[in-house]
Amino acid sequence: MPQESYHMVEAQNIQDFLQMRESETVEFKEKWEDNSGLKALSAFANTRGGLLLVGVTDDHQLGRWKVSDRELEQIVGKIHDVLRIHPQEIQRITASEESEILLIKMPVAPIPMPFLGRYYRRVGNSSREILPSDLGNFLLERLGTSWDSLIGEYKTDIDDNAIETFVKLARNRLPSISTTEETRNMLEKLRLIVDGKLTRAAVFLFTINPQLYFPNTQVRIGRFKDAVTMVDDKIVDGNLWQQVDSVMKQLMQYIQVRYEIPKEIQKTAGLATVQRREIWDYPIDGLREAVMNALVHRDYMSMENIHIRVFDDRVVITNPGGLPEGLTIEDLKKDEHPSVPRNPLLAQVVYYANLIEKWGTGITRLRTAFRDQGLLEPEFEASSTRFAITLHKGLFQEKRILEVELTEQQKKVIVFVKENGKITNKDYRQITGQSDESARVTFKDLMEKGVLKNYGKGRSSHYKLNEVGD
Incomplete structure (x- = not known):
């Protein structure tokens, strides 16, 4: 893995940095603070890598911040000690007598990288904690695997009926498959047995009681x-x-x-x-x-x-x-x-x-x-x-409705009336996103087809299903 380098750079390219925009791979910090800086670097490492520019304000201006040699060594040491990863590059850029920019380029980590026991990733231009409900999938994704491909020591019997069902269904797409083939060989070809062990997919697909190991598969x-x-x-x-x-x-x-x-x-x-x-x-x-x-x-x-x-x-x-x-x-x-x-x-x-x-x-x-x-x-x-x-459901069971052609918007109107008893012009605009003119045309067409009937006038005007005999 490349070692970091940090050195003084003249101000000739300062404007290039100031014109950058914060994004999934770029973040500005007006000054270095351990928690926010390390969290951002952790998020970069867990996403696509990125560039942290310390000494730049959110509005793309130089901050009044400088870093001493001792402080720089402490920052580099904390990145190593806390995150256990080497930055790809560190540059200390002199902008003026009062301002410096510290550029830290972070690579993608080979394994998920926590910060203080929590995992972060970049979402747009911010660093967000990965929710516990998403953490399992995030870890699997970063390790290049999935829930169904994990293997284990599952002491359970293969369901012969499940194997037979699969073979019958798969003959069109797997012409060579046969019920006479030894089950283990078949499962190995399907990558459902790896290194002699069942995958979780194999347990759910072809065992007698998969809920013994995975009660959530119900x-x-x-x-x-x-x-x-x-x-x-x-x-x-x-x-x-x-x-x-x-x-x-x-x-x-x-x-x-x-x-x-x-x-x-x-x-x-x-x-x-x-x-x-x-x-x-x-x-x-x-x-x-x-x-x-x-x-x-x-x-x-x-x-x-x-x-x-x-x-x-x-x-x-x-x-x-x-x-x-x-x-x-x-x-x-x-x-x-x-x-x-x-x-x-x-x-x-x-x-x-x-x-x-x-x-x-x-x-x-x-x-x-x-x-x-x-x-x-x-x-x-x-x-x-x-x-x-x-x-x-087929809410349009009445014979007069079944016998007419309805547009998707007209179907939405009938569903709304079925559920709410009536519909107004305002209701129509809200559920369809269409204009007053569209409402007028739609209601007129549904009344001509004998589906709706108008009640009231002006602001009290509304429409109901045309009851049989009306």
Whole structure:
């Protein structure tokens, strides 16, 4: 590792430093203070490295600060003793008789670098402490690994049924796979056994009782009448394949299905000879996609379980862990967006099983499934510790609504009226972000289609669903 160098530099390039802007890799300090200086250097080391300029104010002016030889030696010594890392470069720059700049260039640390027992990283132009909920993933990321690829001495039996399920599902993408292949060989080829030891992905995918080691690998699913009234509650455990099957069966018990015979068939065939078509409240493929997304991409460093709440009008699936760095809610709304798997080994095996796709297409397929059934697109919410998908039920069950084409904005209007009883022009602007003119056109169109009816005038004007017989 390069040793630091510190020396006197004339003021010819002072303006170059003063014109810099604070960022993820640059920070100014008017004077050296041990805690703030060492914290910034620790954050640089834990992110992408960076440059600390001591003697420069936040408004890009020279401070009235100078460092003596003794003070400089003490600063360098504290960096070594506290952070246990050598700066890549140290320069002492003479700006005037009253001002100096101390330039400290920090490399990326080979391992996570704490300061006073806490870990920091750069976020924009500030140094922020890494929250306990994020620390595990940060350490794994810096060590170049992930939760699912960690190995251990797991004394548990392989589930033959899980192996058989995987082999059947994976034949399209792994044509050479066979149930006659020795299980250990198969798992080694899939990188689920490393150095003779099971990975955590192997435990969750292919053992009889993964909750013995990882009790957080459960799904809690409940039926709610409202936000506080639960009428049923189930805990789903087992390996991943069992959970997918059990969760889908439970969801299909909670939601409703209706049957439809296509009109063109009704005209040409007796009803007794016609196969009825099932139409569920939610597209089953879309539900399965959302469940798979939660199981594969959740944060397994968190001790929280996946929660699925089924209400009269919606399903909310919440899993631990926010979106991966670099991915946003707006990205998810695009047909093409980055794929950033939090659990790459788990995702690879499930991909082979033909249950998910690569290249970030899962959310796109989920959105398409709901659009194709004439429903509102799923809503996404994310924080640093959780990610939630809200799936709206087919609220438009009335025959007069089912038979008309609705825009996405019109669907939002009907959902709002269903949930609140009425809607005003102001409500419309708030939920759609559109103008008064857009509200007028939308309400006019929905009234002409027989969906809404206007009540009141002026400021008291509002719209309700047009009841049958009105």
